[in-house]
Amino acid sequence: MTCRELVDRLGAELEGLLSAPEREAVDGHLAVCPPCRVFREKYQATVAIARAAGARETEDPDAARLAREILAARERG
Amino acid sequence: MADRPDRSRPSPALPCAEDPRFVDRLRAGDAGAYEAMALALVPRMLPLARRLLRDAHEAEDAVQEAFLSAWRAVARFDGRSAPIAWMRPIVVNAALARMRRRRSRPERKIEDLLPRFTQDGRHERASAAWPAVTPRVVEALEAKDEVGRALAELPDDHRAVVVLRDLEGLESREVASLLGLSDDVVRQRLHRARQAMVRILDGPLAGSAS
Numbered sequence: 001m002t003c004r005e006l007v008d009r010l011g012a013e014l015e016g017l018l019s020a021p022e023r024e025a026v027d028g029h030l031a032v033c034p035p036c037r038v039f040r041e042k043y044q045a046t047v048a049i050a051r052a053a054g055a056r057e058t059e060d061p062d063a064a065r066l067a068r069e070i071l072a073a074r075e076r077g
Numbered sequence: 078m079a080d081r082p083d084r085s086r087p088s089p090a091l092p093c094a095e096d097p098r099f100v101d102r103l104r105a106g107d108a109g110a111y112e113a114m115a116l117a118l119v120p121r122m123l124p125l126a127r128r129l130l131r132d133a134h135e136a137e138d139a140v141q142e143a144f145l146s147a148w149r150a151v152a153r154f155d156g157r158s159a160p161i162a163w164m165r166p167i168v169v170n171a172a173l174a175r176m177r178r179r180r181s182r183p184e185r186k187i188e189d190l191l192p193r194f195t196q197d198g199r200h201e202r203a204s205a206a207w208p209a210v211t212p213r214v215v216e217a218l219e220a221k222d223e224v225g226r227a228l229a230e231l232p233d234d235h236r237a238v239v240v241l242r243d244l245e246g247l248e249s250r251e252v253a254s255l256l257g258l259s260d261d262v263v264r265q266r267l268h269r270a271r272q273a274m275v276r277i278l279d280g281p282l283a284g285s286a287s
Binding site: 002003004005007008010011012015034035036038039041042043045046047048049050051052053054055056057060062063064066067069070071073074075 | 264
């Protein structure tokens with residue numbers, strides 16, 4: 001397996017979609033390829049960061065104002 | 078911007094969970110039920126529209142248009158799904174329609190943001206590791222809007238997929254249905270968008286590993 005082939009499988013790995021032979025090939029490559037280990041960690045970290053950012057709810061005065069504007073526009077018809 | 082509170086605070090809870098008649102009231106055109114829905118869901122939908130459109134004014138217009146069109150079609154809300162599941166596609170479609178209208182905006186090619194490999198398939202260059210993704214690291218990134226900046230660098234069609242799948246947490250098939258794409262195309266765009274984000278987030282994160 002090449003680095004390119006390993007990177008191509010990172011999405012499927014995260015979804016738990018690797019077959020047993022693919023899993024074995026991925027693990028075998030990672031065992032001998034530090035750059036791929038680093039890239040895989042970053043790929044997984046990126047997904048974790050995106051999920052955390054999406055789950056974070058912050059008070060937003062613009063949203064409250066917009067909600068009021070929407071309600072006023074609805075009343076005006 | 079500077080005086081915006083940075084503490085996390087959940088949006089007002091939807092009253093429907095405690096009020097089984099909420100859906101009936103909403104469908105009957107009850108203004109109070111609609112107001113409760115708008116107050117609870119606009120704070121959830123505005124960040125989604127902003128991330129899709131990368132433009133604060135367009136995002137507000139898309140959310141307003143979506144909520145007003147939902148009000149006009151409120152009798153068709155069947156109540157089998159939560160109001161947020163009903164509103165989300167309406168907001169996404171309003172945002173996508175705006176995205177399509179502005180197609181001429183210049184954007185980076187996703188290929189330019191992907192990792193590079195040598196002819197024999199090895200990494201062209203090894204990159205530095207990142208620190209562990211702790212809540213503190215995520216908070217620091219969010220404080221500087223690094224995730225927003227990274228998303229903004231993606232082409233529209235790839236950003237839409239990663240926003241809906243990774244930030245909104247929708248299943249791949251829901252993303253495919255919302256965007257009118259096949260599952261395979263969603264998976265391919267998601268994978269490319271994530272690789273591009275790795276490269277973009279290298280800026281703030283690589284070299285800060287301890």
